[in-house]
Amino acid sequence: MIEATARAEMVRTLMALEFAFAMLPGFYGVFYILGQIWHRRWLSLVGVGFGLVQLAVTAIMLRTGYLDAFWSRWIVVVALAYFILPPALWKLAQAIHRANAGEV
Amino acid sequence: MSTMTSSRPKLYESQKLAIWYFVVAMFLFGLQLVFGLIAAYQQLNPDFWLEVAPFMTNRTLHVNTLIVWLLVGLVGGVYWFLPQETGREVVGIKAAKIIWWVIVAGVLVLAGIYLFVQYGPGEHSTLWLFMEGREYLEAPRWVDLALVLWVAIFLYNVIATTLASRRITGLLMVLVFDLVALGALYSAGMHYNINVTMDQFLWWWVVHLWVEATWEVLVGVLMAWSLMYLLGTSRKVVETWLFLEVALVFGTGILGLGHHYFWIGTPEYWLGLGGFFSALEPLPLVAMVVHALYDAGSHRLTAVNKPAIFWLIAQAFGNFIGAGVWGFMQTLPQINMYSHGTQLAAAHGHLAFFGAYLSTVLMLAYIVAQNVRETIQIPLDSRWWKWAAGLMIFGIVGITGAFTISGFTQTLIERAEGGSTWAAFIRTYTHPWYASTLGWRYFFGWLMFIGYLVLVYDLWTIGKKATHFVKATAAAAAGGGDD
Numbered sequence: 001m002i003e004a005t006a007r008a009e010m011v012r013t014l015m016a017l018e019f020a021f022a023m024l025p026g027f028y029g030v031f032y033i034l035g036q037i038w039h040r041r042w043l044s045l046v047g048v049g050f051g052l053v054q055l056a057v058t059a060i061m062l063r064t065g066y067l068d069a070f071w072s073r074w075i076v077v078v079a080l081a082y083f084i085l086p087p088a089l090w091k092l093a094q095a096i097h098r099a100n101a102g103e104v
Numbered sequence: 105m106s107t108m109t110s111s112r113p114k115l116y117e118s119q120k121l122a123i124w125y126f127v128v129a130m131f132l133f134g135l136q137l138v139f140g141l142i143a144a145y146q147q148l149n150p151d152f153w154l155e156v157a158p159f160m161t162n163r164t165l166h167v168n169t170l171i172v173w174l175l176v177g178l179v180g181g182v183y184w185f186l187p188q189e190t191g192r193e194v195v196g197i198k199a200a201k202i203i204w205w206v207i208v209a210g211v212l213v214l215a216g217i218y219l220f221v222q223y224g225p226g227e228h229s230t231l232w233l234f235m236e237g238r239e240y241l242e243a244p245r246w247v248d249l250a251l252v253l254w255v256a257i258f259l260y261n262v263i264a265t266t267l268a269s270r271r272i273t274g275l276l277m278v279l280v281f282d283l284v285a286l287g288a289l290y291s292a293g294m295h296y297n298i299n300v301t302m303d304q305f306l307w308w309w310v311v312h313l314w315v316e317a318t319w320e321v322l323v324g325v326l327m328a329w330s331l332m333y334l335l336g337t338s339r340k341v342v343e344t345w346l347f348l349e350v351a352l353v354f355g356t357g358i359l360g361l362g363h364h365y366f367w368i369g370t371p372e373y374w375l376g377l378g379g380f381f382s383a384l385e386p387l388p389l390v391a392m393v394v395h396a397l398y399d400a401g402s403h404r405l406t407a408v409n410k411p412a413i414f415w416l417i418a419q420a421f422g423n424f425i426g427a428g429v430w431g432f433m434q435t436l437p438q439i440n441m442y443s444h445g446t447q448l449a450a451a452h453g454h455l456a457f458f459g460a461y462l463s464t465v466l467m468l469a470y471i472v473a474q475n476v477r478e479t480i481q482i483p484l485d486s487r488w489w490k491w492a493a494g495l496m497i498f499g500i501v502g503i504t505g506a507f508t509i510s511g512f513t514q515t516l517i518e519r520a521e522g523g524s525t526w527a528a529f530i531r532t533y534t535h536p537w538y539a540s541t542l543g544w545r546y547f548f549g550w551l552m553f554i555g556y557l558v559l560v561y562d563l564w565t566i567g568k569k570a571t572h573f574v575k576a577t578a579a580a581a582a583g584g585g586d587d
Binding site: 019023067086 | 340386397434438442443517520
């Protein structure tokens with residue numbers, strides 16, 4: 001049984017990390033896409049920066065030791081999925097629009 | 105962009121009905137905020153109206169009016185777009201009108217029951233006539249049946265109109281299948297069971313699957329029509345995105361339901377299943393942000409209706425942050441063991457409903473407002489919608505922040521540290537982090553309400569100047585001709 005203070009510390013740490021884990025891909029997606037649409041490379045790079053911070057957050061989650069093997073592996077898979085999502089969706093959006101160009 | 109005007113084409117009967125849907129939706133929105141304000145005040149002063157309408161009653165009315173006005177707004181949106189999509193009047197419009205007024209009367213009677221009867225003896229007659237007593241699904245059985253009948257007639261309208269028009273589009277197909285699920289899943293909430301685990305198992309089908317899956321898909325269809333109207337996005341593009349989003353929403357959301365099954369007595373495998381799919385649930389929401397930004401950004405945010413395009417973008421962001429971030433923050437079992445049922449859930453609920461559904465209904469309301477004037481103003485714009493949006497967004501962010509802090513306090517002090525003892529409960533509720541947030545949520549609730557009043561004024565007046573301008577110009581021209 002975990003001691004009460006340690007339990008509270010675990011909840012506080014994991015909740016803060018989960019918040020960042022979910023929020024950062026959103027920032028990544030927004031900045032990356034705006035950079036691509038408005039042809040501002042620096043904006044896209046800021047987006048990638050958020051993605052990299054999310055990977056760092058994932059690493060911190062693993063280092064805390066609060067997650068067992070199953071959850072650790074799963075968090076890594078999800079983090080990688082979120083990391084490739086914005087560029088993949090951008091390519092998909094371009095492909096969809098290109099395929100239907102001029103059709104209204 | 106300079107302002108242009110055009111004459112309004114004749115409205116379909118279905119669109120005239122849709123106007124009533126939005127009028128009633130806005131009225132119920134106001135009632136929802138009033139009950140929310142009273143409930144928030146009762147948390148500061150629990151004796152207020154204790155004998156008249158206690159917190160329990162006001163909270164029930166706050167939540168139930170929310171569900172009804174949002175659903176009314178979404179269905180109203182379909183009645184608005186359906187004749188445009190099919191190029192004809194809606195089949196069975198008389199039945200649609202009759203059931204609509206039955207539903208309005210039913211909602212008023214139900215509000216009266218909640219306010220003046222409130223509860224009954226623990227018998228089946230109470231369940232059928234007054235209240236089921238289950239959180240969020242308090243409506244008595246006769247209201248449940250009326251709601252299912254309403255959705256059934258709505259489904260008939262959509263299917264019969266689609267078949268009669270011989271124009272079966274991808275959007276209509278998605279809509280039809282979604283409406284079948286909308287009616288069927290709601291009926292799952294009627295299976296009352298004395299075993300609380302089994303009862304909760306199906307209860308979540310309504311609270312999670314009905315609201316978070318079938319409503320999301322309905323919103324997807326309405327967004328697709330709105331993007332075509334607001335930005336001229338091609339049908340193929342919006343249909344492709346819709347198919348992708350439906351696949352992601354159902355693919356992650358159906359088993360994502362499992363995060364509600366962690367602690368209700370279901371088998372342990374739900375911990376893994378629920379957590380696994382919950383981690384993926386923000387995926388379709390990120391996709392929606394990309395979709396909205398791509399379409400709006402590639403048009404440099406120039407649209408025929410400025411408030412509507414604002415609420416469209418707000419929907420994508422609000423849905424992601426409210427449903428995705430605030431949801432995922434507490435869905436892994438390691439956290440959820442301590443956070444479930446705290447006010448973190450209320451924070452998530454407030455921001456998610458605002459982002460996902462309120463924004464959608466307000467977008468639709470502005471599209472309707474633009475097209476009901478005698479002369480259509482393009483682009484539709486005003487000063488007041490920005491004030492309304494600012495006040496409401498500031499209000500909901502404040503309310504969510506206050507709930508998040510109090511929920512965090514409950515999770516840490518009452519649950520994780522205190523082990524859910526009575527002493528820990530008292531310690532939490534007297535803790536400054538909890539006690540001070542009660543005042544903050546009341547204050548931000550007022551901001552939200554003021555924003556609502558500005559919104560109603562704006563919806564009532566926006567675009568009217570164009571009509572006045574055209575009439576004055578025509579009169580001046582006619583006068584000049586006489587000279």
